[in-house]
Amino acid sequence: xxxxxxxxxxxxxxxxxxxxxxxxxxxxxxxxxxxxxxxxxxxxxxxxxxxxxxxxxxxxxxxxxxxxxxxxxxxxxxxxxxxxxxxxxxxxxxxxxxxxxxxxxxxxxxxxxxxxx
Amino acid sequence: xxxxxxxxxxxxxxxxxxxxxxxxxxxxxxxxxxxxxxxxxxxxxxxxxxxxxxxxxxxxxxxxxxxxxxxxxxxxxxxxxxxxxxxxxxxxxxxxxxxxxxxxxxxxxxxxxxx
Numbered sequence: 545x546x547x548x549x550x551x552x553x554x555x556x557x558x559x560x561x562x563x564x565x566x567x568x569x570x571x572x573x574x575x576x577x578x579x580x581x582x583x584x585x586x587x588x589x590x591x592x593x594x595x596x597x598x599x600x601x602x603x604x605x606x607x608x609x610x611x612x613x614x615x616x617x618x619x620x621x622x623x624x625x626x627x628x629x630x631x632x633x634x635x636x637x638x639x640x641x642x643x644x645x646x647x648x649x650x651x652x653x654x655x656x657x658x659x660x661x
Numbered sequence: 662x663x664x665x666x667x668x669x670x671x672x673x674x675x676x677x678x679x680x681x682x683x684x685x686x687x688x689x690x691x692x693x694x695x696x697x698x699x700x701x702x703x704x705x706x707x708x709x710x711x712x713x714x715x716x717x718x719x720x721x722x723x724x725x726x727x728x729x730x731x732x733x734x735x736x737x738x739x740x741x742x743x744x745x746x747x748x749x750x751x752x753x754x755x756x757x758x759x760x761x762x763x764x765x766x767x768x769x770x771x772x773x774x775x776x
Contacts, residue, residue, distance in 0.1 A: 635704060655705070
């Protein structure tokens with residue numbers, strides 16, 4: 545149980561275009577999902593917290609107009625990188641809380657590797 | 662600022678031996694949870710072990726155990742009988758309260774298993 549999927553697993557886009565990454569909880573309802581960013585050989589940094597039916601909360605230094613987050617249902621959150629630039633190239637990981645289980649525990653998706661050319 | 666410090670960027674251990682990864686954290690909160698995650702080359706985050714801060718007893722999961730020293734804000738991971746499959750990045754992390762906020766991660770320790 546507690547499986548989280550991400551799609552796509554890899555994406556290459558041209559500079560100036562937008563790309564959408566989906567995060568789905570497959571076997572549980574996730575009122576809260578989280579988006580992390582991981583640069584090569586570095587740790588995970590929290591970008592934003594996404595709550596179903598409300599606006600996302602962004603961490604300091606994260607541009608909310610560049611990284612659009614939508615959490616329209618209890619099983620789906622999306623991250624859209626708008627007007628992507630090469631410096632946005634990174635590994636993006638989502639996680640989700642299962643309130644029916646241990647609410648403090650997060651289940652991670654497999655990540656999405658974004659390359660902006 | 663709330664932080665997690667992993668002072669060992671890289672550790673190496675012989676197969677079947679025991680290794681300890683260190684982690685210290687800094688928070689003023691009283692309710693929190695601590696975790697060790699493993700990230701193999703696939704980059705999928707795998708939960709290794711969790712510790713509730715209100716529990717004095719150290720958590721154990723098969724070959725993995727922690728030494729939780731709350732007053733010292735220390736949370737080390739011991740891996741016994743190391744196996745080749747244990748080779749990965751290991752991240753220490755914590756979450757405040759009931760988890761409404763995201764995890765705060767340390768910088769990670771790269772664990773190498775020597776055959």
